[in-house]
Amino acid sequence: MPLLTDVHLPATQMVSVSKSYPGAAGPVPVLREVTVGFPAKSMTAIMGPSGAGKTTLLHCAAGLDRPTSGQVLLGETDLGACDERQLTLIRRSRIGFVFQQFNLLPMLTAYENVALPLRLNGGRPQRAVVMEALRQVGLEDKAGRRPAQLSGGQQQRVAIARTLVVQPEIVYADEPTGSLDRQTGRQIMALLRDLVDRAGRTVVMVTHDPVAAAWADRVVFLYDGQAVDKIDNPRAEQVAARLGLWES
Numbered sequence: 001m002p003l004l005t006d007v008h009l010p011a012t013q014m015v016s017v018s019k020s021y022p023g024a025a026g027p028v029p030v031l032r033e034v035t036v037g038f039p040a041k042s043m044t045a046i047m048g049p050s051g052a053g054k055t056t057l058l059h060c061a062a063g064l065d066r067p068t069s070g071q072v073l074l075g076e077t078d079l080g081a082c083d084e085r086q087l088t089l090i091r092r093s094r095i096g097f098v099f100q101q102f103n104l105l106p107m108l109t110a111y112e113n114v115a116l117p118l119r120l121n122g123g124r125p126q127r128a129v130v131m132e133a134l135r136q137v138g139l140e141d142k143a144g145r146r147p148a149q150l151s152g153g154q155q156q157r158v159a160i161a162r163t164l165v166v167q168p169e170i171v172y173a174d175e176p177t178g179s180l181d182r183q184t185g186r187q188i189m190a191l192l193r194d195l196v197d198r199a200g201r202t203v204v205m206v207t208h209d210p211v212a213a214a215w216a217d218r219v220v221f222l223y224d225g226q227a228v229d230k231i232d233n234p235r236a237e238q239v240a241a242r243l244g245l246w247e248s
């Protein structure tokens, strides 16, 4: 499924990416020659049955894991050609990652959590930059709170602000609404959508929820480690029907 002809050039392009894990009877393939692009300034959802390889795909795309073979291009940078130090720098400065469980540091305030990537990059965080990231997620008035003093949805907003603070080229999110109730999940999806439409960000998200996937511009379906289908401008019922094919 090469997407090189899309209107928007891909922020990330995965070419023939395979990934195996060692098993008792030899390598177990989890991704099989997946070719997919994530167009810039758009939102892509990745869906598929449990064990299809969605998280593995996201981790390979984000440089958190290395494919067994194939190529991952972030813009023009071939992640496979980078050593660990270069990859760490790229992950810190060009890629954002949002987790289902927020992964905030509990002893730090919202402000300090958001400032952390700037500190890790060796800079002295500018207050205006950190506050602007918090403003983008609607939490400038909660800067002094610790995660335990925030709701789940607010914690996920802080986690999103933490990715935005470095102005990443692409934000990956693994089940960003998976730990939230439906109403809060909708607010998080509206926020991610807004980041694409208003701020020109690129978002790629794994989800099990057809309603969340319907916020995306495109849904890519993974099945048994292969990209088998896609729907552009998806509607939730369409996505649910496509997923239902695997359940029957």
Ligand SMILES: Nc1ncnc2c1ncn2[C@@H]1O[C@H](COP(=O)(O)OP(=O)(O)OP(=O)(O)O)[C@@H](O)[C@H]1O
Pocket: 021, 022, 030, 048, 049, 050, 051, 052, 053, 054, 055, 056, 057
């Ligand atoms: N570090 C690992 N070592 C060995 N096997 C792994 C590892 N990580 C994932 N797997 C296996 O790879 C397969 C795909 O896992 P992955 O988490 O990518 O699937 P998924 O589609 O995200 O599933 P889910 O929807 O259940 O989260 C699974 O069979 C899993 O057990």
